[in-house]
Amino acid sequence: ETGVTQSPTHLIKTRGQQVTLRCSSQSGHNTVSWYQQALGQGPQFIFQYYREEENGRGNFPPRFSGLQFPNYSSELNVNALELDDSALYLCAGSLQGVSGNTIYFGEGSWLTVV
Amino acid sequence: SQQGEEDPQALSIQEGENATMNCSYKTSINNLQWYRQNSGRGLVHLILIRSNEREKHSGRLRVTLDTSKKSSSLLITASRAADTASYFCATVWMNRDDKIIFGKGTRLHILP
Numbered sequence: 002e003t004g005v006t007q008s009p010t011h012l013i014k015t016r017g018q019q020v021t022l023r024c025s026s027q028s029g030h031n032t033v034s035w036y037q038q039a040l041g042q043g044p045q046f047i048f049q050y051y052r053e054e055e056n057g058r059g060n061f062p063p064r065f066s067g068l069q070f071p072n073y074s075s076e077l078n079v080n081a082l083e084l085d086d087s088a089l090y091l092c093a094g095s096l097q098g099v100s101g102n103t104i105y106f107g108e109g110s111w112l113t114v115v
Numbered sequence: 116s117q118q119g120e121e122d123p124q125a126l127s128i129q130e131g132e133n134a135t136m137n138c139s140y141k142t143s144i145n146n147l148q149w150y151r152q153n154s155g156r157g158l159v160h161l162i163l164i165r166s167n168e169r170e171k172h173s174g175r176l177r178v179t180l181d182t183s184k185k186s187s188s189l190l191i192t193a194s195r196a197a198d199t200a201s202y203f204c205a206t207v208w209m210n211r212d213d214k215i216i217f218g219k220g221t222r223l224h225i226l227p
Contacts, residue, residue: 003157003159005157034215036217041219042219042220043203043217043218043219043220044158044203044217045217046215046216089155091157091158093158103160103163104148104160104215105160106150106157106158106159106160107157108156108157109155109156109157111155
């Protein structure tokens with residue numbers, strides 16, 4: 002039990018549509034990170050939010066955006082979906098400012114774009 | 116881009132044998148972490164080793180770190196069927212704690 006829950010677990014979208022993925026982290030996780038994991042690959046860092054502000058971004062286009070809320074929940078939004086966006090999207094909660102702190106991952110949301 | 120690269124990409128061993136996976140990385144790090152991922156599931160944190168440590172143990176896991184060679188190894192002793200999973204090393208960039216970068220992983224299969 003990591004204290005990080007994601008929804009939905011699976012969804013199918015059509016190319017060009019928009020999708021919102023949600024993450025709920027246990028109290029105390031003031032930092033949330035999102036990762037994209039394509040089949041057979043390692044997770045790729047999308048971005049990180051700390052105290053509701055973006056705090057670092059990986060090599061992803063602006064159509065990937067996010068929000069973090071005061072209650073430690075978070076959203077990942079992807080606009081204009083492309084077939085290559087099909088992947089497992091992982092949310093991770095952690096405590097900023099603690100060197101070497103453990104990062105807790107949710108079970109992920111499987112997105113299929115057709 | 117991915118910071119760490121695991122080797123081998125895939126490994127099959129008999130139950131009871133030891134499994135060794137290696138990880139190489141490119142830049143200076145604060146610490147290195149190993150994670151396990153069962154098929155299609157989230158990642159589970161296994162062990163963290165700091166840049167000033169050379170070896171660390173946790174149950175059947177033994178991790179080594181050689182910062183001069185920018186490499187780490189994960190040893191799982193007396194493997195069990197439940198150890199079948201993908202294993203990833205992850206590095207934290209200097210001065211950018213929490214921004215962890217994963218390798219492509221080693222897929223470990225334990226044969227009964």
